[in-house]
Amino acid sequence: MTECHGSSAYFIGGIVAYHSHIKNQYLHNPKELIKEKGVAGPSEDEFGSAVGTAWVGISSKKQTKAYFFYLENQSRTEFTQKIIFLKP
Numbered sequence: 371m372t373e374c375h376g377s378s379a380y381f382i383g384g385i386v387a388y389h390s391h392i393k394n395q396y397l398h399n400p401k402e403l404i405k406e407k408g409v410a411g412p413s414e415d416e417f418g419s420a421v422g423t424a425w426v427g428i429s430s431k432k433q434t435k436a437y438f439f440y441l442e443n444q445s446r447t448e449f450t451q452k453i454i455f456l457k458p
Contacts, residue, residue: 390416424453 372381385397393399404417414421422442428435441449 422449424449426453 387393387397390401390404393404394401420440422440422444424439424441426437426439428437439453441452444452
């Protein structure tokens with residue numbers, strides 16, 4: 371998740387959760403919220419969410435922010451690579 375020397379001084383970790391069960395059980399996301407999540411593809415999820423959508427959350431001691439992105443007509447690899455570098 372990080373390639374910077376000394377990043378453990380400011381980055382304590384992260385969670386990547388794909389399946390709705392993990393998002394609900396371990397991250398305590400309500401099922402209603404999970405239905406609005408993103409889908410990289412190649413097909414819709416169990417809720418019919420559109421392929422090419424993503425939510426990215428960032429938290430610090432001072433604040434938490436969530437950003438929604440939609441990238442249509444991208445392969446899964448292109449989608450994943452682009453979402454990493456997008457800015458809200």
